[in-house]
Each structure stands twice: as C-alpha cells, then as structure tokens.
Amino acid sequence: MEVISHSNQMRRTADALRASGKKIALVPTMGYLHDGHVSLIRCARKQADVVIVSLFVNPLQFGPNEDFTTYPRDFDRDAALMEGAGVDIVFAPMVEDMYPPGFQTSVVVHHVTKNLCGLSRPGHFEGVTTVVAKLFLCTKPHLAVFGEKDFQQLVVIQRMVKDLGFDIQIIAAPIVREPDGLAMSSRNAYLNLEERKAAVCLSQSLFEAQKLFTDGQRTAALLIDAARKRIAAEPLARIDYIKICDTETLEDIVTITRDAVMAIAVFIGKARLIDNIVLHV
C-alpha cells in the first residue's frame, strides 16, 4: 500500500496507472474509518484494478461552529484497516496542498443542496463539491464510491458529475449499521455510553415509519409525526430535522407517490448524527 501526500505526485501516479490501462476506483473519506468505509472499499475493490482511498478532513465543508478541529483522526489505525481491506493507494494531502494561499474557487450545486443538511449547514455542500471535484481531478478515477448514509451528499455529487461532465461512474453503497441499527459514522465516536444507547432512536424512528409506509400510509406528515414521537421519547436527543423528500430533487413530498427518502438529523450530546431510509413505492 502506497501513501501519497502531495497532489502533484498523485496526479503523476494516476497518469501512469491510466497509461498502463488500469481501472481506478476512488473512495473519498475523512478518515477515522469504520465498517461502513470498509464496505465502500470492498465495493471499489470488486470493480477496479486499483483502489485509491483519499483521507482528508476538509476544512471547507465545516461551518465556523462545527467540529473541524475535534473531528476524530487516527492515521495509523486507518492505515492498518486500509491495508487489511486491500487498498492500493492512500492519498492523504495536507490542507496547504489542497488549499494553498490565493485559493478562491468553488464548485456549487444550486438546488439539491438547499434542503435537509443544506438548511442546517450553510456552505457545507459547497465545501463537499469543491473538494470532491479536486479529488477527482487529482486521482483521475474511472469510478468513485459514496455511501448512502450521506444520502444528500450522494445526490449532490451525482448532480455535479452529470452537470460538469466528469467522466466518472458514481456508485452508491448501502448504509452499514451496528447490530442495534445505528448507522455507522465516525462521529459515533463522540458518544458516551448513555448517548450511544440513546442514538438507536434514529434508526428505530426510521424503521417504525417504514413499517407504517409498508402498511399503506402515504401521507408524509403522518410518517414524520411517528418518527418525531419516537425521537422525542429520548431525552438525550434533539431533532434537527425529519423530512421526506423526492430522491432526485430532494424537495419535500406531501404524499408519497414516487420513491422518497426519509432523512433525519438529530443532535445527541456533542454529535450531530444523520440517517435515512428510502421508501420505494
């Protein structure tokens, strides 16, 4: 496993791989890897000759009052995990390499960034699309794998790729959950034991709503109410949003007549956790 920390070296390595006919997959991460990331890497491993994992805590996608400085980091642990998962190249640039003095360019996706996390985290998706565009141009992949846990991010990236014409196949990998249902996330590390137990309310609220949906309920407000009550019953949880949206436009849906995503964001202790479930009509 090769570790590359400079973007120029990454570009030259990607050029050489492409020139020798290798198919490159990129798995972009912010590190502090868990089994969710491993499933992305496995998915990439199946479809490409060379798997590159980028490891970069991107300051652009954190708001001024968010957890950029405290975001968990452990390179040695990540490296062992990636080695075990068959990663070929780790691209781990420094902030100064990605954003040198004078940097002033953004990639902006205008509409699908507005709802959900876009409401709570202004500027977040502009940071995401800008860094992902840079990672794409640097690692030159044929395909890239993103997790469905960050459902809006996935939709935003798909939109950017289509709109700008990146010649990269975007693969969505399903959410990986803990045995009790909690979606895996690096931010779960923020939870103490009590908060960790409380955090199960996210997935349970989604599963309960899904059961109502399967039983025939199509009114979004009623599904949202059911989820809201389940989370409200947990004193350590504070709801940021619970919404049901069109899976492509991410606009709010009143009555579910087409595929929809039920997406939630909940504060528990210092952590802001998100989860979602797709409701297939």
Added chain:
Amino acid sequence: MEVISHSNQMRRTADALRASGKKIALVPTMGYLHDGHVSLIRCARKQADVVIVSLFVNPLQFGPNEDFTTYPRDFDRDAALMEGAGVDIVFAPMVEDMYPPGFQTSVVVHHVTKNLCGLSRPGHFEGVTTVVAKLFLCTKPHLAVFGEKDFQQLVVIQRMVKDLGFDIQIIAAPIVREPDGLAMSSRNAYLNLEERKAAVCLSQSLFEAQKLFTDGQRTAALLIDAARKRIAAEPLARIDYIKICDTETLEDIVTITRDAVMAIAVFIGKARLIDNIVLHV
C-alpha cells in the same frame, strides 16, 4: 476535419486520442472566427498532435440585457477558416447538450472576477468558468490556448485551473490587431463604418498611456486620465471603465511598482469593446 456535436461522442473521441498517445490542444471559441482566433489555432497546432476548436455561444456568460441572441454566428465561414488553419476536430455542441433540463452546477472563481468586466457584467465569469470546466472535462486536452485580449478571462481561467487542479497547461496568446490598431473581436462586426473608425480610440488611448509609462510616469491615475481624454475626444465612444490593475490579483494599482495591466471597456454603437496592454516595470 471532423465535426462533433454531442458531448458524449466528444468524450469518447478524446479518450481514443489519449489512449493512442496523442497530445490534445483545445481552443475554446464562440465562433465567428477572425485572425485572432487563427493565431490561437496556430499556437495550438505548434504544440499538440490534435487541435480541437470548440465553437459554442455560451448563454450562461451573457447577462439578460446582453447580446446572446444577436451574437454573430456563421458556421460555414468558421468551418472553412478552421479547415484552412489545420484544425482536426470542431466541437460544436447544442445548448441543450451542454445544459440539459435540471442543470444546476456552477464553477465560481471568487476574487479575480470582481473587478473590471466583473463589475459591469455580473455573472459573466461564472458562466465562463462553468462552460470552460465543462469543455475541459469533455475534450480532455493537455493544453488550452486563450487570447490575451480577454485578459481577465485568461487570469480567471488560470486561477480555476490551478485551484481545482485541472491537469491542463494554459497558454496565453498575444492580441492580434487590425492595421490601425483595433484589437480583433467578433463584436467588431457590430460596428458601422463611422463607428469602426471611432473604435481606434481604444488602442490609441492604451498606446498613448504606454508611451507616458515608458517615459517614466508611474502614477496610475495620470495614465488613466490621459487615456480617458483620448477616448472622450471621440463622440461615438462611451467609457465603461479604464483601470490599471495587478496582473495576477487584478486589484487596482495606485503606483505602478510591479507588472500591471491597463484594461479598458468602451461602448461604441451597439458594441461593447475591450482592450488592454501590459505595462512591464
């Protein structure tokens, strides 16, 4: 000479060229070509195996009260000229191919777009960077040639390429002028005979200022005053701006102690013409 009108076909053609080891140059244009464009093509021809000229009047870079619909177009004339100049591929997409329904992504360069034409044409450079990013991703060039007549555009593109990490060499080609000094521009076609004569005031005002500079004048305001007087003497001309700026940041300069660009925009009849000259210290 091959004409390609679909971006997917352009991508596949570019892939094949790259796979066979060809060096690709792109010359982005809005068509209605003149000797200025021919000089860009010659410059590209010298440095690459395959010269692609894109021909696309980009609606995104025109304001609502600007000349998108009346911008001069003549594909047959352009094709003959390109054939003669040794162009290999013309990429001439339709607006619907570049911006299909649902399109919602922009590339934004934040600071160097603010002054000069950015003041008079809000949104213009966002349109330019967005389309150029798309053209780069579609034609996959090793190098691209831009004219110095659009000096700010050149600086903005260089900034975008550096910031996002496009692996493309940007080559600047000097302004080509008519015998009387008028910078070549597709928009010169808007001028009637009288206006055409008046238009010489742009380059003359720059040359006069340059003479003062060469004679030792380093105070930007005095050079600007001299140019302003020359243009004000022309009744058909109306000044949009005359400025002297740092060649890299494009911020206004008070005293010229480093390389500066003197840039002007002047309305003559229906045409808004621009010109510039670099003042080397």
